[in-house]
Amino acid sequence: MSILLVAEHDNSELKVDTLKAVNAASKIGGDITVLVAGLNCSGVADEASKIDGVSKVLLADNAAYEHSLAENLGALVVDLASDYSHILAPATTTGKNFMPRVAALLDVEQISDIISVEGSDTFTRPIYAGNAIATVQSEYAKKVITIRTSAFDKAALTGSAEVVSIGSEQNAGLSSFVSQELTESERPELTAASVVISGGRGMQNGENFKLLDGIADKLGAAVGASRAAVDAGFVPNDMQVGQTGKIVAPDLYIAVGISGAIQHLAGMKDSKVIVAINKDAEAPIFQVADYGLVADLFEALPELETSI
Amino acid sequence: MKILVPIKRVIDYNVKARVKADNSDVDLANVKMAMNPFCEIAVEEAVRLKEQGKAEEVIVVSIGDKSCQEQLRTALALGADRAIQIDSDAKLGSLQVAKLLKELVDKEQPNLVILGKQSIDSDNNQTGQMLAALTNLPQGTFASKVDLEADKVQVTREVDGGLQTVSLSLPAIVTTDLRLNEPRYASLPNIMKAKRKPLEVIPAADLGVELTSKVKVLKVEEPSQRGGGVIVESVAELVEKLKNEAKVIA
Ligand SMILES: Cc1cc2nc3c(=O)[nH]c(=O)nc-3n(C[C@H](O)[C@H](O)[C@H](O)COP(=O)(O)OP(=O)(O)OC[C@H]3O[C@@H](n4cnc5c(N)ncnc54)[C@H](O)[C@@H]3O)c2cc1C
Ligand SMILES: Nc1ncnc2c1ncn2[C@@H]1O[C@H](COP(=O)(O)O)[C@@H](O)[C@H]1O
Numbered sequence: 001m002s003i004l005l006v007a008e009h010d011n012s013e014l015k016v017d018t019l020k021a022v023n024a025a026s027k028i029g030g031d032i033t034v035l036v037a038g039l040n041c042s043g044v045a046d047e048a049s050k051i052d053g054v055s056k057v058l059l060a061d062n063a064a065y066e067h068s069l070a071e072n073l074g075a076l077v078v079d080l081a082s083d084y085s086h087i088l089a090p091a092t093t094t095g096k097n098f099m100p101r102v103a104a105l106l107d108v109e110q111i112s113d114i115i116s117v118e119g120s121d122t123f124t125r126p127i128y129a130g131n132a133i134a135t136v137q138s139e140y141a142k143k144v145i146t147i148r149t150s151a152f153d154k155a156a157l158t159g160s161a162e163v164v165s166i167g168s169e170q171n172a173g174l175s176s177f178v179s180q181e182l183t184e185s186e187r188p189e190l191t192a193a194s195v196v197i198s199g200g201r202g203m204q205n206g207e208n209f210k211l212l213d214g215i216a217d218k219l220g221a222a223v224g225a226s227r228a229a230v231d232a233g234f235v236p237n238d239m240q241v242g243q244t245g246k247i248v249a250p251d252l253y254i255a256v257g258i259s260g261a262i263q264h265l266a267g268m269k270d271s272k273v274i275v276a277i278n279k280d281a282e283a284p285i286f287q288v289a290d291y292g293l294v295a296d297l298f299e300a301l302p303e304l305e306t307s308i
Numbered sequence: 309m310k311i312l313v314p315i316k317r318v319i320d321y322n323v324k325a326r327v328k329a330d331n332s333d334v335d336l337a338n339v340k341m342a343m344n345p346f347c348e349i350a351v352e353e354a355v356r357l358k359e360q361g362k363a364e365e366v367i368v369v370s371i372g373d374k375s376c377q378e379q380l381r382t383a384l385a386l387g388a389d390r391a392i393q394i395d396s397d398a399k400l401g402s403l404q405v406a407k408l409l410k411e412l413v414d415k416e417q418p419n420l421v422i423l424g425k426q427s428i429d430s431d432n433n434q435t436g437q438m439l440a441a442l443t444n445l446p447q448g449t450f451a452s453k454v455d456l457e458a459d460k461v462q463v464t465r466e467v468d469g470g471l472q473t474v475s476l477s478l479p480a481i482v483t484t485d486l487r488l489n490e491p492r493y494a495s496l497p498n499i500m501k502a503k504r505k506p507l508e509v510i511p512a513a514d515l516g517v518e519l520t521s522k523v524k525v526l527k528v529e530e531p532s533q534r535g536g537g538v539i540v541e542s543v544a545e546l547v548e549k550l551k552n553e554a555k556v557i558a
Contacts, residue, residue: 070440070447071447093450093466093467096433096449100436100438101437103403104437109402122526125431127325127430127528128319128431131326132325132327132529132531134525134527135528136523139523139524140522174476174477175447175475177475178474179472183470195557219557236471238468238469251556252550262324272556274534275550288537290538291546291550293540295543304543307544
């Protein structure tokens with residue numbers, strides 16, 4: 001078995017998702033090669049070379065890969081695919097974007113969002129918003145898989161693999177990057193944080209999210225949101241936790257003014273400890289909460305901030 | 309400009325799926341079914357583009373057994389012009405669906421295909437990207453804004469770090485995210501009118517696509533349930549428990 005794992009990064013930093021995906025790859029077994037494709041990203045490749053269990057890093061440094069356009073990145077991975085039995089990527093928005101393209105071009109069905117490795121061809125994955133877990137077996141010679149990184153621990157950074165530059169340029173010429181609006185934050189990323197505090201429609205407006213910020217600062221937490229809070233324009237889309245947003249599993253998840261719809265639970269119910277603050281004692285979020293506080297959030301949050 | 313919108317019949321999003329006692333699958337007997345919410349957003353976007361005079365025809369297609377005609381009729385009531393059912397009762401994977409859709413794209417030659425980003429049953433999030441690969445077309449996935457011009461389309465995408473805008477040559481494939489639009493409800497007169505709109509049935513077997521999925525479902529189980537928690541009486545009690553019992557804060 002030989003695994004090609006496509007790294008998640010932003011050209012300057014390797015994302016923690018990659019470390020978790022390497023851990024998942026180690027459970028499959030065999031040599032692990034990490035592909036770092038981007039522009040001016042040799043620093044990322046050096047970082048990737050330190051991940052435990054990685055035997056080789058391929059560096060494709062080219063303007064065509066700067067923004068991870070699926071058409072170009074997909075073509076690059078397909079080009080490399082013949083040497084590998086498994087092609088993996090974290091199920092980030094980047095992985096979700098280009099990996100099905102790779103699968104289709106290789107004439108393989110992709111297995112999305114695996115949460116465990118049962119064997120080199122058998123995996124489990126959540127379906128129906130996590131209300132069922134399917135064990136699936138791929139009969140394809142090549143397996144194309146995305147990894148739900150919240151289900152795996154990070155691999156350590158004590159290795160030293162060789163970095164090999166590949167001179168490839170796959171520019172499909174079908175799409176081009178126009179612009180991006182990235183959310184700036186000093187806080188840890190949602191999917192990397194060990195504490196997450198999320199607000200829902202109960203927060204009433206974006207200004208009130210400041211009530212969460214003070215607590216987040218004290219706990220070193222990331223701030224998340226429900227779909228309703230994002231749809232209402234309180235906070236940006238990248239804060240949405242849930243079935244169709246980000247999946248998180250921190251040590252502590254605090255849900256504030258969130259009712260606990262199945263789509264929201266799908267994104268956070270594997271957190272180690274869940275706290276819910278909601279004024280409605282009947283809110284479904286209390287069914288998954290380890291600690292529930294029935295209270296008005298506008299009274300509870302300031303008190304919580306001063307007492308931690 | 310012609311727009312093709314593939315839609316899927318799935319469990320209603322308000323219903324919590326239950327696993328069958330024999331662990332073979334999820335139990336869908338007598339469960340309320342509906343159009344996949346992301347597909348509703350796709351239909352809405354296509355209909356709006358038509359209303360703005362940017363598109364002439366909106367075609368909806370669903371792959372499934374006869375029951376998916378119900379969702380096709382809904383899409384017609386929402387403003388689509390005609391519908392196609394690709395008839396199959398096989399358990400298809402996204403690759404098989406994408407291959408069938410490719411046959412239809414070859415036949416209908418749409419300028420734009422708008423799909424949902426994800427089915428809420430399989431949670432696959434693959435079909436649009438696969439269709440784009442098979443047709444060698446550009447893709448704009450997880451769209452929160454679509455600007456259609458004569459020869460290209462600009463798509464603003466919801467990505468992990470925020471938003472990314474890409475420009476795609478036409479024809480192109482777009483998949484919808486939640487913020488793209490708010491779908492309308494079908495009015496009664498439009499539901500009546502939809503009954504007379506054309507709905508063509510094409511047997512999947514006629515399209516020359518291998519329909520057998522090579523990913524076998526060995527079993528389907530309930531996820532592990534969380535143990536019941538406690539209700540605390542005050543913020544002070546909460547903080548005390550988080551510090552001393554759960555030990556998740558210092
Ligand atoms: C296709 C699809 C995908 C979806 N994906 C997601 C997803 O990824 N993530 C997600 O979160 N949702 C998702 N949803 C939406 C989901 O179904 C719910 O609508 C949403 O989670 C509700 O958000 P909420 O809990 O903030 O709002 P509500 O359900 O309106 O709940 C607000 C809560 O705040 C409480 N509250 C109000 N005021 C106060 C106060 N002063 N103090 C304390 N509590 C207060 C109320 O008691 C209530 O429980 C999706 C839906 C669909 C159809
Ligand atoms: N059986 C189907 N018939 C028509 N469209 C489908 C079908 N399955 C998936 N799709 C389309 O592909 C999108 C993504 O589905 P998936 O890749 O299964 O998550 C859906 O929102 C639909 O637009």
